Amino acid sequence: xxxxxxxxxxxxxxxxxxxxxxxxxxxxxxxxxxxxxxxxxxxxxxxxxxxxxxxxxxxxxxxxxxxxxxxxxxxxxxxxxxxxxxxxxxxxxxxxxxxxxxxxxxxxxxxxxxxxxxxxxxxxxxxxxxxxxxxxxxxxxxxxxxxxxxxxxxxxxxxxxxxxxxxxxxxxxxxxxxxxxxxxxxxxxxxxxxxxxxxxxxxxxxxxxxxxxxxxxxxxxxxxxxxxxxxxxxxxxxxxxxxxxxxxxxxxxxxxxxxxxxxxxxxxxxxxxxxxxxxxxxxxxxxxxxxxxxxxxxxxxxxx
Amino acid sequence: xxxxxxxxxxxxxxxxxxxxxxxxxxxxxxxxxxxxxxxxxxxxxxxxxxxxxxxxxxxxxxxxxxxxxxxxxxxxxxxxxxxxxxxxxxxxxxxxxxxxxxxxxxxxxxxxxxxxxxxxxxxxxxxxxxxxxxxxxxxxxxxxxxxxxxxxxxxxxxxxxxxxxxxxxxxxxxxxxxxxxxxxxxxxxxxxxxxxxxxxxxxxxxxxxxxxxxxxxxxxxxxxxxxxxxxxxxxxxxxxxxxxxxxxxxxxxxxxxxxxxxxxxxxxxxxxxxxxxxxxxxxxxxxxxxxxxxxxxxxxxxxxx
Numbered sequence: 001x002x003x004x005x006x007x008x009x010x011x012x013x014x015x016x017x018x019x020x021x022x023x024x025x026x027x028x029x030x031x032x033x034x035x036x037x038x039x040x041x042x043x044x045x046x047x048x049x050x051x052x053x054x055x056x057x058x059x060x061x062x063x064x065x066x067x068x069x070x071x072x073x074x075x076x077x078x079x080x081x082x083x084x085x086x087x088x089x090x091x092x093x094x095x096x097x098x099x100x101x102x103x104x105x106x107x108x109x110x111x112x113x114x115x116x117x118x119x120x121x122x123x124x125x126x127x128x129x130x131x132x133x134x135x136x137x138x139x140x141x142x143x144x145x146x147x148x149x150x151x152x153x154x155x156x157x158x159x160x161x162x163x164x165x166x167x168x169x170x171x172x173x174x175x176x177x178x179x180x181x182x183x184x185x186x187x188x189x190x191x192x193x194x195x196x197x198x199x200x201x202x203x204x205x206x207x208x209x210x211x212x213x214x215x216x217x218x219x220x221x222x223x224x225x226x227x228x229x230x231x232x233x234x235x236x237x238x239x240x241x242x243x244x245x246x247x248x249x250x251x252x253x254x255x256x257x258x259x260x261x262x263x264x265x266x267x268x269x270x271x272x273x274x275x276x277x278x279x280x281x282x283x284x285x286x287x288x289x290x291x292x293x294x295x296x297x298x299x300x301x302x303x304x
Numbered sequence: 305x306x307x308x309x310x311x312x313x314x315x316x317x318x319x320x321x322x323x324x325x326x327x328x329x330x331x332x333x334x335x336x337x338x339x340x341x342x343x344x345x346x347x348x349x350x351x352x353x354x355x356x357x358x359x360x361x362x363x364x365x366x367x368x369x370x371x372x373x374x375x376x377x378x379x380x381x382x383x384x385x386x387x388x389x390x391x392x393x394x395x396x397x398x399x400x401x402x403x404x405x406x407x408x409x410x411x412x413x414x415x416x417x418x419x420x421x422x423x424x425x426x427x428x429x430x431x432x433x434x435x436x437x438x439x440x441x442x443x444x445x446x447x448x449x450x451x452x453x454x455x456x457x458x459x460x461x462x463x464x465x466x467x468x469x470x471x472x473x474x475x476x477x478x479x480x481x482x483x484x485x486x487x488x489x490x491x492x493x494x495x496x497x498x499x500x501x502x503x504x505x506x507x508x509x510x511x512x513x514x515x516x517x518x519x520x521x522x523x524x525x526x527x528x529x530x531x532x533x534x535x536x537x538x539x540x541x542x543x544x545x546x547x548x549x550x551x552x553x554x555x556x557x558x559x560x561x562x563x564x565x566x567x568x569x570x571x572x573x574x575x576x577x578x579x580x581x582x583x584x585x586x587x588x589x590x591x592x593x594x595x596x597x598x599x600x601x602x603x604x605x606x607x608x609x
Contacts, residue, residue, distance in 0.1 A: 113329055145568070146581060297484050
């Protein structure tokens with residue numbers, strides 16, 4: 001496993017005594033570093049700050065010059081009113097129950113089994129076939145988009161979540177790749193000992209390997225959750241019936257309504273409030289699982 | 305391994321057992337590969353040679369879809385120009401910016417994980433939600449950026465409503481969501497052995513020398529990785545242009561996937577859309593190969609060759 005950035009960001013800035021020869025250079029570099037980093041970070045943070053702060057405004061606070069940075073008084077009721085303009089509770093249930101949960105469960109289960117076959121069992125031709133998995137990681141999804149639509153339409157799966165969820169039963173190349181990396185780090189003796197004791201491969205996978213790779217499972221489950229929650233194009237293609245919309249399509253729907261002038265007031269605050277609520281699970285998950293996120297994304301680049 | 309290199313192909317009973325088990329375990333992938341990769345790939349090639357509107361059976365046209373796109377469809381070349389413009393700027397700038405930010409974060413810095421989080425979060429927020437806030441921020445009448453410009457009596461910027469501004473504006477949004485690349489670079493930078501920098505310091509190298517001769521060579525495989533992944537993603541960018549500009553104004557942000565989506569799912573031209581998909585596929589393969597080939601000159605793979 002890779003070593004990750006030490007989380008303690010509070011190390012002393014620079015020990016100037018050590019390289020006195022470059023002292024001026026070092027001081028100058030420190031100054032440049034922070035004069036670049038601070039405005040840069042601020043501009044990265046600003047759009048999301050603006051989303052949240054605008055969610056707390058009313059129309060009269062939105063259309064002002066100069067823009068109001070800190071709204072007062074705030075209107076947290078926007079979060080409730082905005083949510084109720086369209087059936088967002090139903091969209092949320094659709095997103096969670098019909099898309100995110102099955103997609104995560106199916107992908108993690110199937111990819112675990114596949115990754116085990118590509119890492120913990122030695123069979124002739126394994127590594128050359130694994131190359132095919134790596135190749136499919138790089139396959140543009142645009143190529144399969146049209147024929148898959150035609151197939152799923154033929155199966156009568158339009159307006160259901162099946163086109164988005166059933167393929168997850170057949171594993172995901174990127175997740176297989178990540179899990180395989182983790183499985184390979186475990187010593188072979190673990191499996192050998194269990195094999196001598198007569199354990200089956202499934203037994204070894206579920207009783208020995210999986211308990212040791214819980215962090216890895218968390219990483220891939222997290223990514224799969226993110227893809228499903230954030231997916232827009234998939235639902236856009238397959239779902240027409242508004243009752244089946246996930247949150248992503250619900251937001252778009254609300255934005256269309258809010259842009260029709262005269263439809264209702266506080267359109268922008270409502271839109272920002274709902275956007276905040278949809279982004280919130282991701283941001284909260286990030287703060288609780290920061291290490292998992294960073295570890296997973298760092299591993300992505302490790303193939304070199 | 306030794307057994308498979310000899311073409312005798314007589315496996316021991318143990319190897320047979322392992323082969324059966326291995327294939328059993330990877331069978332979900334194999335089945336999915338056939339159903340959701342190979343079959344669509346081939347059928348898309350077939351559809352690209354037909355006219356097909358989902359209502360009537362496909363009509364075989366030969367190479368007509370491709371020929372029309374290349375020689376008789378100025379709109380296609382406009383889409384191509386838009387896409388190359390977008391990819392050509394957003395990928396190098398995005399990867400370059402991510403690399404520089406990662407280098408700053410990798411130096412001794414106060415509250416590193418705070419900065420890293422702030423830069424990373426935009427890349428995981430749902431694209432629909434961030435599209436909403438960017439649309440609002442960049443609005444000509446009531447967007448915050450133009451609000452500030454107005455307040456200071458400066459000319460306003462028609463970010464999304466002017467054909468000249470729309471592409472740079474979307475590139476800005478793309479670069480804002482580059483945080484994942486920053487984190488990947490940061491992890492790579494932390495794997496560079498400190499001893500190399502110390503040795504360089506002893507040899508009298510300044511900061512630029514160290515960056516040029518230690519940092520870049522040792523992280524070049526990851527630069528390559530981020531370039532190629534960035535390319536694949538940027539060529540297929542859909543959600544943000546679709547929601548912010550819907551291809552407009554005056555088709556200036558009609559990027560490849562927007563155009564493909566429109567043809568397939570608005571005009572129901574499955575044949576033309578499949579031809580577009582295959583052209584994109586080949587373009588991505590060619591670009592990736594070119595980067596791979598030239599990478600031999602600038603990517604350093606340590607001891608292994």
